[in-house]
Amino acid sequence: MNELPHQILNHPAAPGWKTGFEAFLKEHPDLDTLEVILPDTNGVLRGKWLPGKALPKVFEQGVAFPYSLFGLDVWGREVEATGMHLETGDKDGVCWPIPESLKLVPWTDRKTAQVLLSVYDRDGEPFMADPRHVLERIVKKLQDEHGLTATCAFELEFYLFEESDGDWTEQPKPLFSTHLGPARQNMYALSDLEALLPVVDDLRRACEAQGIPADAAVSEAAPGQFELNLHHRSDPLLAADDVVLLRRLVAGVARKHQLKASFMAKPFVEWPGNGMHVHCSLGDKTGNIFADEKEGADLLGYAINGLMRTMPEALLLFISTFNGFRRMQPGSYAPASICWGYDNRSVALRVPASTPDAARVEHRIAGADANPYLVLTGILAGMMEGLKLKKDPPAAVTGNAYEKRRKRLTPWMDEAIDAFEASKLMKQAVGKEMHKVLTEIKREELNEFGREISSLERQTYL
Numbered sequence: 191m192n193e194l195p196h197q198i199l200n201h202p203a204a205p206g207w208k209t210g211f212e213a214f215l216k217e218h219p220d221l222d223t224l225e226v227i228l229p230d231t232n233g234v235l236r237g238k239w240l241p242g243k244a245l246p247k248v249f250e251q252g253v254a255f256p257y258s259l260f261g262l263d264v265w266g267r268e269v270e271a272t273g274m275h276l277e278t279g280d281k282d283g284v285c286w287p288i289p290e291s292l293k294l295v296p297w298t299d300r301k302t303a304q305v306l307l308s309v310y311d312r313d314g315e316p317f318m319a320d321p322r323h324v325l326e327r328i329v330k331k332l333q334d335e336h337g338l339t340a341t342c343a344f345e346l347e348f349y350l351f352e353e354s355d356g357d358w359t360e361q362p363k364p365l366f367s368t369h370l371g372p373a374r375q376n377m378y379a380l381s382d383l384e385a386l387l388p389v390v391d392d393l394r395r396a397c398e399a400q401g402i403p404a405d406a407a408v409s410e411a412a413p414g415q416f417e418l419n420l421h422h423r424s425d426p427l428l429a430a431d432d433v434v435l436l437r438r439l440v441a442g443v444a445r446k447h448q449l450k451a452s453f454m455a456k457p458f459v460e461w462p463g464n465g466m467h468v469h470c471s472l473g474d475k476t477g478n479i480f481a482d483e484k485e486g487a488d489l490l491g492y493a494i495n496g497l498m499r500t501m502p503e504a505l506l507l508f509i510s511t512f513n514g515f516r517r518m519q520p521g522s523y524a525p526a527s528i529c530w531g532y533d534n535r536s537v538a539l540r541v542p543a544s545t546p547d548a549a550r551v552e553h554r555i556a557g558a559d560a561n562p563y564l565v566l567t568g569i570l571a572g573m574m575e576g577l578k579l580k581k582d583p584p585a586a587v588t589g590n591a592y593e594k595r596r597k598r599l600t601p602w603m604d605e606a607i608d609a610f611e612a613s614k615l616m617k618q619a620v621g622k623e624m625h626k627v628l629t630e631i632k633r634e635e636l637n638e639f640g641r642e643i644s645s646l647e648r649q650t651y652l
Contacts, residue, residue: 210289211249218294218301221245225295225304226253228285229434231321231624231631232264232510233561242303252284253307260309260319261627263635264511271630274319283309283317291431293400297392297442304438306431318623321563322427328570328619329426336577338472338479340570341550342429343422347464347558348440349457350386350414351450392443393418402436412461422469426566433466433562455514455557463517463524464558469542470569471550472577480549488582490549494530494539495583496576497551497569501528501538503613505555505599505606506632507568507620512639514557518601525554527596529587536591538599555599564620564628571619607632 215221221242228236236259240248261274268275285307295302309317316323332338397404403421418436423429437453444451456463471478472493480490509515517524525538530551533543540552551573556565587594600606607629610616617625 211245211287211292214292214303215245218242218303220301221303222300223298223302224248225302226285226287226307227304227434227438228255228259228307228309229321229561229563230262231260231319231561231627232262233321233434233559233563234262234264234266235434235438236262236266237307242301245303248305249287249289252286252310254282255285255307255309256280257283257309257317257319260317260321261631263631263638265638269631269634271634272627274627284312284314285309288431290401290428291435293435295442296396296399297439297446304435306434318621319627321561321567321624322430324620324624325430325563325567325570326427327621328567328574332472332570332574336472336574337474339424339474340426340566340573341422341424341471341473341478342426342566343420343469344429344433344562345417345419345465345467345469346433346436346453347415347417347466348437348451348453349412349464350389350416350444351452353445353448353450389443389447389449392446393440396439396443397436400435400439402432402439404436412458415462415464424473426570427563430562430566453558455509455511455559456516459516465517465524465554466556466558466560466562466565468553468556468565468569469550470553470566470573471548472573478547478549481547486546486549489577490541490551491582492576492580493573494541494551494576495581496574496579497539497553497572498528498530498583499579500568500572500575500615501555501599502606503609503616504568504572504619506610506628507564507616508553508556508560509606510560510564510628510632511557512603512635514559515601515603515606517557518599525591525599526601527591527594527598529591529594529596530583531587531591534587534589534591536589537587538591541586564624567620568616571615575615603632603636607636 224240224242224245226237226240226248230236258268258274258280261269261272263269288306288308291306293304295304308322309320311317318324329340332340405419405421420432420436440451453464471480473479480486518526529537530539531537532541534540538555540554542550542552553569611629
């Protein structure tokens with residue numbers, strides 16, 4: 191007789207998990223639906239809708255999803271080269287909820303709650319192709335090897351479009367793009383925010399309801415483009431969770447107002463792309479090490495040097511979509527070369543003007559559609575490498591970095607994949623499981639785009 195699957199031995203949640211969901215259920219006894227959400231390798235949200243009464247079971251027994259979910263490409267298709275599918279029996283992992291992420295979904299008509307999941311095996315060990323566990327491991331390494339923690343904050347750019355029933359084969363028009371006179375950037379225009387006051391108000395209320403620490407909302411450098419800033423978090427995992435949930439929130443609120451929100455890295459040739467800027471500092475028991483009167487400036491320099499040295503091999507973590515590499519072309523307001531500077535928005539690594547205790551690096555490379563867990567993993571790996579080598583960075587760039595002669599970041603996805611695959615440091619940073627999975631997924635996606643014949647080709651050669 192075959193043995194039955196053994197029971198789960200270890201519940202990985204932090205103490206107090208049961209009290210939290212029981213209090214939530216007591217406050218919302220009429221809960222209709224529970225969304226369980228699992229971000230995959232691309233940051234695409236997979237999951238299930240369950241009846242509200244399933245909440246205790248989810249927290250007490252977990253949710254089953256196949257490990258192979260992390261071997262899907264951006265279209266949700268199995269990438270056989272990852273080795274995660276039928277050849278393994280397509281086994282299920284146990285997905286445990288992240289207690290802090292249990293929140294109501296305020297943009298739905300029926301009373302709905304959502305919770306993020308993370309994947310473990312049946313003994314309670316983390317599944318290391320789960321991007322959240324990849325980040326968790328490097329956060330632990332930062333603490334164990336350097337006695338440091340990271341404080342992080344994200345800024346996210348996105349476009350709003352009129353909702354369309356079309357297939358998006360034609361270039362869409364962003365909001366405010368139809369007007370008299372020349373094309374307007376209308377950067378930081380209050381009028382654009384005022385024109386969307388119901389949307390902006392709903393975004394703010396939804397963030398408050400879900401405990402997402404969003405701050406400033408600004409009209410950005412193109413018509414219909416906006417940016418939302420998140421507060422600093424002393425826990426990088428929660429900072430990345432904020433991004434995942436904020437992107438879902440923005441899309442949900444926009445849909446409620448018959449709009450489409452897109453975090454696509456480069457929707458237009460003529461307008462700036464959407465970036466994901468990450469502010470990061472490191473701290474010990476005394477506080478921000480970059481603020482130390484004696485060593486702070488040196489340590490900040492070491493971290494910057496490490497980020498610059500590792501940038502080419504880590505680029506696939508920051509820009510992981512075919513479209514994202516279009517943002518690396520001139521005119522996208524995206525950094526195109528490996529450089530840094532003080533209070534300079536044309537560089538890849540910016541040291542913002544701030545009080546000494548807020549000294550930090552702003553990492554400006556990632557696209558807004560990148561996986562935030564992997565983005566932070568690449569940033570922390572680079573900073574740790576810099577602290578280990580203890581070498582000063584080259585001179586800071588002043589003026590327009592686009593006009594300086596500096597080593598450029600590749601705008602080609604195949605070169606970024608090759609550099610990532612060949613990197614021993616990246617294999618150590620993300621782990622052998624994620625290193626293989628991400629490489630194979632990205633190669634398959636690149637091949638698929640290579641097989642597509644563009645309209646420009648037909649217009650040129652037919």
